[in-house]
Amino acid sequence: MRAMSNLLDSLAWLPPPPPDFTAICRGVLASPQDFGQRLQWLASHALDEIQLNQLAKQVARAREAGHSLAPLTPFKLGLISNATTDLICPALVATALRHGIALECVQAPFGQVAQQALSSGSEIKRARPDAVLVAADFRGLPLRPTPGDATAARETVTHVLDHLTAVREGIKQEGKAICILQTIARPAEPCFGSLDLVTPGTLRHLIDAVNRGIAASVAGTEDVLLDVAGLAETVGLAEWHSPIEWNLAKLPFASAFLPLYSDHVCRLIGALRGKSRRCLVLDLDNTLWSGVIGDDGIEGIIIGQGDATGEAHLTVQQAALSLRDRGIVLAVSSKNDDEIARLPFQTHPEMVLREEHIAVFQANWNDKASNIKAIAQELSLGLDAMVFLDDNPTERGLVRRLLPQVAVPELPEDPSLYARTLMASGYFEAITFSAEDRHRSDFYRDNARRVALQKQAGDVDAYLASLEMVISFRPFDDVGRARITQLINKSNQFNLTTRRYTEAEVRDVGCDPDCYTLQVGLSDIYGNNGMISVVICRRNRSDWHVDTWLMSCRVLGRRVENAILREILGEARRRGIHRIIGVYRPTARNKMVEDHYSKLGFSVVERGEDGAVLWELDLASASSEGLHIPMAVERFGFDLVEAD
Amino acid sequence: MQSPEIYARLTQLFHDLFDDPELILSATLTAKDVDGWDSLNHVRLVLSVQKAFGVRFSASEISKLGNVGELVQLIEIKVSPSAQGDGAPHPSVLHGTRRENQSGSNASDE
Numbered sequence: 014m015r016a017m018s019n020l021l022d023s024l025a026w027l028p029p030p031p032p033d034f035t036a037i038c039r040g041v042l043a044s045p046q047d048f049g050q051r052l053q054w055l056a057s058h059a060l061d062e063i064q065l066n067q068l069a070k071q072v073a074r075a076r077e078a079g080h081s082l083a084p085l086t087p088f089k090l091g092l093i094s095n096a097t098t099d100l101i102c103p104a105l106v107a108t109a110l111r112h113g114i115a116l117e118c119v120q121a122p123f124g125q126v127a128q129q130a131l132s133s134g135s136e137i138k139r140a141r142p143d144a145v146l147v148a149a150d151f152r153g154l155p156l157r158p159t160p161g162d163a164t165a166a167r168e169t170v171t172h173v174l175d176h177l178t179a180v181r182e183g184i185k186q187e188g189k190a191i192c193i194l195q196t197i198a199r200p201a202e203p204c205f206g207s208l209d210l211v212t213p214g215t216l217r218h219l220i221d222a223v224n225r226g227i228a229a230s231v232a233g234t235e236d237v238l239l240d241v242a243g244l245a246e247t248v249g250l251a252e253w254h255s256p257i258e259w260n261l262a263k264l265p266f267a268s269a270f271l272p273l274y275s276d277h278v279c280r281l282i283g284a285l286r287g288k289s290r291r292c293l294v295l296d297l298d299n300t301l302w303s304g305v306i307g308d309d310g311i312e313g314i315i316i317g318q319g320d321a322t323g324e325a326h327l328t329v330q331q332a333a334l335s336l337r338d339r340g341i342v343l344a345v346s347s348k349n350d351d352e353i354a355r356l357p358f359q360t361h362p363e364m365v366l367r368e369e370h371i372a373v374f375q376a377n378w379n380d381k382a383s384n385i386k387a388i389a390q391e392l393s394l395g396l397d398a399m400v401f402l403d404d405n406p407t408e409r410g411l412v413r414r415l416l417p418q419v420a421v422p423e424l425p426e427d428p429s430l431y432a433r434t435l436m437a438s439g440y441f442e443a444i445t446f447s448a449e450d451r452h453r454s455d456f457y458r459d460n461a462r463r464v465a466l467q468k469q470a471g472d473v474d475a476y477l478a479s480l481e482m483v484i485s486f487r488p489f490d491d492v493g494r495a496r497i498t499q500l501i502n503k504s505n506q507f508n509l510t511t512r513r514y515t516e517a518e519v520r521d522v523g524c525d526p527d528c529y530t531l532q533v534g535l536s537d538i539y540g541n542n543g544m545i546s547v548v549i550c551r552r553n554r555s556d557w558h559v560d561t562w563l564m565s566c567r568v569l570g571r572r573v574e575n576a577i578l579r580e581i582l583g584e585a586r587r588r589g590i591h592r593i594i595g596v597y598r599p600t601a602r603n604k605m606v607e608d609h610y611s612k613l614g615f616s617v618v619e620r621g622e623d624g625a626v627l628w629e630l631d632l633a634s635a636s637s638e639g640l641h642i643p644m645a646v647e648r649f650g651f652d653l654v655e656a657d
Numbered sequence: 658m659q660s661p662e663i664y665a666r667l668t669q670l671f672h673d674l675f676d677d678p679e680l681i682l683s684a685t686l687t688a689k690d691v692d693g694w695d696s697l698n699h700v701r702l703v704l705s706v707q708k709a710f711g712v713r714f715s716a717s718e719i720s721k722l723g724n725v726g727e728l729v730q731l732i733e734i735k736v737s738p739s740a741q742g743d744g745a746p747h748p749s750v751l752h753g754t755r756r757e758n759q760s761g762s763n764a765s766d767e
Contacts, residue, residue: 035672035673039676039678061705061708062701062704062705063670063673063674063701063705066674066701067673067676070676099697100697100700100701257713257714257715257716257719258700258704260716261703261716261719261720262696264700268700268701268704269704269708
């Protein structure tokens, strides 16, 4: 339960704030340009109560200075409660930025629920809000327990509901405000114990009845429900209610939940202003299933019952499908060959998601930001309607940077928690649900379409530079041999020749003076990716034949190939080599490297009948100056005496 | 945890909370000396101290706090291993209250 609570109260689907949040926040007013966007960006992190308060102060200062908060949508919220709301107001103002709302929060004096709702000159009414949040706490409602007395209990429930109805009607008498009504979180302390639910007139019994009554009264009206009771139960009532904080300052719930509560309120406000997300873009490998379809094949990926990891990914698929059933459009963005990526959807018996569920299916080797843009255009949706789910932090970082409008939930290490994190994020909050919504996904009849490749969505190089990558080169050695052998026998996609070698053969290659070998590692701000590439060159007089060049697809699009070529060229020159000969041997899986040598400046020597292409690069004319290499280079274990 | 370390972390917290990066903490500093240290921000301060140091205060302890020195003293007692067993913060408020009841608080009504 603690883990669930932590996931929620820490807003685990949002990235952590930048380490210099306080400084950025203080400096945000210094330039009035794109003020709204920069505030929204700051708010899009997992902020605690203090940070929300800091941000709210900047909003207040901006308003005093007359700065525009465009393009954020203005919204005025009245807040009436029978508990202390002073901490809630600034948290709401800051959280609203995250949801694209420039919120103004008008607070009623403490405890004046009825007075504020019913009297015409009240602060709340004079402010002419767009909505009024009626935040009632069980301690401020006439909930008199009468255990065992069903008649008295019914009267109590009617009395409380009548009271809330009067408040609602009072608010609506003037102006056009709608009401946001809260359900009531019952106390953590029972009267009898389990018997509470059986016995009319206990607090448990009364509050359950009141909550059902509130929900029924909202259905079909323009007013909306904020299910605080459900939220409190989800995080745990004993966590939600803090007796100390209530006694100290009449805080209606533990302040640790202020960011979470505020996010729930602001989701609703966002939904009222049409800002809920409408499309879920899914990564495939290690998100919808465990494993890499291009390398592991249809029998190698893990999905489905009988395996803990397989079931975890199944839950992600089930969550996506349930979203589709309520009108959220599903799309796929994957770095894969199209036909290979579609295979599990077509033939894997354990897959819950099928091609007909996917409106747009983008499997190619383009960067994901470009593909998400293409998906949005194809669906005629704004980028601010998209959510992108990917297990890979680098892909998440790239999309966040290039397309800040797209919501990109953080994901925990364990895929068992992917679905819960996605659903806790509330990106798809709705205030109504109609028959039309139920069928909306079917409107995209032309299913699983593919959209033409788009040109690059933004400055990928700047993003790559921000990754602070360090590439490391080593010749084959004893320590790396097992992993080298594994990569040689497992890599299918980024593999020019798909030659397989045993561990003994790998050892022999490493000892052969006519062979040049490389094992390549890569680390970045997200951590160490380990060994990600292997190269073997064999000497033939003054030529080097590239026998093996393979790479893990996890580091695609990071310019690793450029760095490796520069490394090869440097070493070739030192050893008096004049020419590099490369060959592309096509297989069912390695189409993605068809143009590998062409991109690196090699020219065609000959094309074989089996589709193999022989390439060459003359060292006299080759230059590595045009190779963009956004990373630092480390070398280990090479014979430095030979250098220069 | 030693008091210089507590002061260092508190200083950062005060800077963020009162939005004043110049504020210097001393044992005799009171609410009157700090712009914005009203009853609301006092609650905020206490709550964020609890979070930052992984400790829980009882209602009576909070209302008795007179100056920064007393706050530091209270933190020192709470984070010392003898006061908290293994030093780990207790996850439950209810649990924490029961412990602090000895000091005369009526905060717990579980």
